[in-house]
Amino acid sequence: MQQISVSRRGFIGSLGLVAGSMALPRMAWASAAAEARFPTVAGMLDGYVSSGKLPGMIAALGWGASEAPMDIARGTLAKGIAPAIEMDSLFRIYSMTKPITGMAAMMLVDEGKLRLDQPIADLLPAFGKMQVQVTPDGSMTDLLPARSQITVRHLLTHTAGLGYSIIQKGPIKDAYINAGLVPGQASRMRLPGMDAPKPLGSLAEFADVLATMPLVYEPGTVWSYSVALDLMGRVIEVASGKPFDVFLAERLFAPCGMTSTWFRVPESEVGRLTTNYAAVGGALLPIDPAKASIYLDQPPYPFGGAGLVSSPRDYDRFLRMLLGFGRIDGRQVMSETAVRLGTSNLLPAGTDLSQAFIKGNGFGAGGSVGLGEDAGTYGWAGAAGTVGFVNYRVGLRAGVYTQYMPSDAYPVHREFAKAVLADVTGKKAAA
Numbered sequence: 075m076q077q078i079s080v081s082r083r084g085f086i087g088s089l090g091l092v093a094g095s096m097a098l099p100r101m102a103w104a105s106a107a108a109e110a111r112f113p114t115v116a117g118m119l120d121g122y123v124s125s126g127k128l129p130g131m132i133a134a135l136g137w138g139a140s141e142a143p144m145d146i147a148r149g150t151l152a153k154g155i156a157p158a159i160e161m162d163s164l165f166r167i168y169s170m171t172k173p174i175t176g177m178a179a180m181m182l183v184d185e186g187k188l189r190l191d192q193p194i195a196d197l198l199p200a201f202g203k204m205q206v207q208v209t210p211d212g213s214m215t216d217l218l219p220a221r222s223q224i225t226v227r228h229l230l231t232h233t234a235g236l237g238y239s240i241i242q243k244g245p246i247k248d249a250y251i252n253a254g255l256v257p258g259q260a261s262r263m264r265l266p267g268m269d270a271p272k273p274l275g276s277l278a279e280f281a282d283v284l285a286t287m288p289l290v291y292e293p294g295t296v297w298s299y300s301v302a303l304d305l306m307g308r309v310i311e312v313a314s315g316k317p318f319d320v321f322l323a324e325r326l327f328a329p330c331g332m333t334s335t336w337f338r339v340p341e342s343e344v345g346r347l348t349t350n351y352a353a354v355g356g357a358l359l360p361i362d363p364a365k366a367s368i369y370l371d372q373p374p375y376p377f378g379g380a381g382l383v384s385s386p387r388d389y390d391r392f393l394r395m396l397l398g399f400g401r402i403d404g405r406q407v408m409s410e411t412a413v414r415l416g417t418s419n420l421l422p423a424g425t426d427l428s429q430a431f432i433k434g435n436g437f438g439a440g441g442s443v444g445l446g447e448d449a450g451t452y453g454w455a456g457a458a459g460t461v462g463f464v465n466y467r468v469g470l471r472a473g474v475y476t477q478y479m480p481s482d483a484y485p486v487h488r489e490f491a492k493a494v495l496a497d498v499t500g501k502k503a504a505a
Contacts, residue, residue: 108135108144114493115474116146122476123148127484128459129358130159130348131476134386135494138469139398143390152349153358161387164339164347165475166362166369168258168380168456172303174392175378176230176440177408177416178322179306183226184412187313190230190420193223194305197312200285206235210290211244222293229302229309231420231437235289236300246290253283257301258380259368260350260457260479261361273374277318280375281308296426303440307378319376329407330395332388337376339369339383347383350458353483361479380457386475389462393471396452396464417452417466419443461487470498 109116115133122128130149136142143161150156151163182188195202201224205217220235228234239250240257250256254274274280284305291298307318314321319337327335339347347369350362362368369383395402396417399410419436420443427433436443441463444451453463459481462473474490481487 108146111135111144112146112494112497114496115490118489118493119146119148119474122484122486127353127358128476128478129153129156129351131474131486132159132161132163132386133472133474133490134161134390135470135472136390136394137471139394139402143387143394143471145386151347152360152364153351156349157345159348159475161390162334162346162385163475164334164343164383164385165460165477166260166348166350166456166458167382167384167389167460167462167475168458169454170384170389170456170460170462171378171380171382172440173452173454173462174322174326174382174440175303175306175310176438177396177413178310178326179226179230180412180416180439181325181408182310182313183415184409188226188309190227191225193225194229194309195223197309198281198285200282204235204285204289204293206289206292207246211242211246214245214249214288217288220289220293224289224293226306226309227420227422228293229306230416230439231422231425232297232300232302233294233422233425234300234302234305235291235293235296235298236284236302236305237287237290238298238300241299242290246288249287253287255280255284255287255301257304258377259373262366262368263361275374277304277308277311277375281305294422294425296428297421297430297437299429299431301379303379304377306440307376310378317376318378322376326392326407327388329405330391330402332384332391335382335384335388337381337383338372339367341370344370346385348477350477350479353478353480358478386473389473389475390471393453393462393464393473397466397469397471415439417441417443417464419445455481455487457481459484459486461490463491468498470494 119131132147134143134145145161147159150158204220206220208216224234237246254272311318347364349360349364351358352361395407400408400413416439421437432442436445441452441454450467451465455461459476459478464471472494
C-alpha cells in the first residue's frame, strides 16, 4: 500500500477570502432554505459526494450568536450503506481542538491565573533552562542555551520553538516519536508521525519528557507548527488545579451546551461516528472505521492540539459563543475581553512567518487571525478535512465537516472558504 502521511500544509489558506470582501450589510435571508442561501456551498458538497471522492460532507452556517445553524448535508457516515450525515454526526476534528484549548487558556488569563507574557517555567519549572538546535532539524547535540523563556503567548501562537512529529525531519522527529511525543491518535494502523512505541501516560509526563528535548527555534522568533497547544493543556491543569479534560467539560462544553464533544467517544454513541479514510491514488481506504475506532478507547491523555471528536452542531455552538463575545443562550461563558484578546493577533513583534500556512495572516489563541482587509476572521482547520471559523465583520460563522487524510489530498478548506465568499457577496470568487 502507498504510505499514508499526515499533512498540515493544506490548512485554511483562504479564510481571508471570507473577510476581505465582506464590508456589506448582512443579508436578511431568514425565510430562505439553506441551499438557496448558499448555493455555491451546496454545489461544492454535491461535487465531492456525487463523484465518489468523499462518502459524505456537511456544512454548518449561521449568522450571529442567536440564529440557529443552517446545514447542507450530503452523503453518509461511511461508504456504502450507512446512516446519512447530519448535524449530530461525530467527526474527528483534530486541530480544530486548538482554538478550544486556546480559549480555555484565555479564560485563565482573564482571571489572572495566567499572563500572556508569563514564562511557563513559573508553572512547569523543567522548562526553565531550554536548549535550542543550532541548525533546525539538525544535530541533537549541537545546541545553545535559549536566550528567552517560553511564554504563554508563545504556546498560543506556535512561536515557542517546540517541534511536531508530523512537521519536523531528521533526528528530532525520531526523538519525538521514540519518546512518545506524538500529537494525537488516528488509527489502529501505523501512520507516520502519529505512532509512539510507548505512549506517555499523562499530560504531566508529556510535559516532563518534552522539557528534555531541544527546541527547534529560539522562543518568540519563528512561527512553527508544534505541540504547543498540547503543552498548553498541561499549563491549564497546573494553573486551574483541574485535569485538562475536566476543565474543558466544566468551563466550556457544559456552559456552551456542547453535549457531543469528547476525547473518547462513548460506546453508546458509535452509531453517530463517521469513518475516517486515507485518500490514496484517488481511492478511499478506511483507516479508522467507526465500529472499531481508536476513539472508542480512552486516550493516554487529552490531546489539546488535536484530540477532540465533535459534531457540527456542537462546534457551531462554540463558534456562536465566540461571535457573541463569550455569550450564548443568555449565559456568559467567558468575558468579552477574553474573546476579543484571544481572537486578535497575539504574535510577538518581528515573528518570522515564512513557515506559516496562511500567508499574510496573524495568529491568536490557537487559531489564525485575518489582518488588514481580511480583519475579523478567526478559525482553524483539522487534519481530516474539517474547518471552522467566524467572521466578526458580518457576524458569520461557518464550518465544513468530512473525514479523509491527508487534508491536502483535496482542496476542501480553500474551496469551502471561496464558496462561502461567493454566496455571501453574490460574486464568483477568484480562482
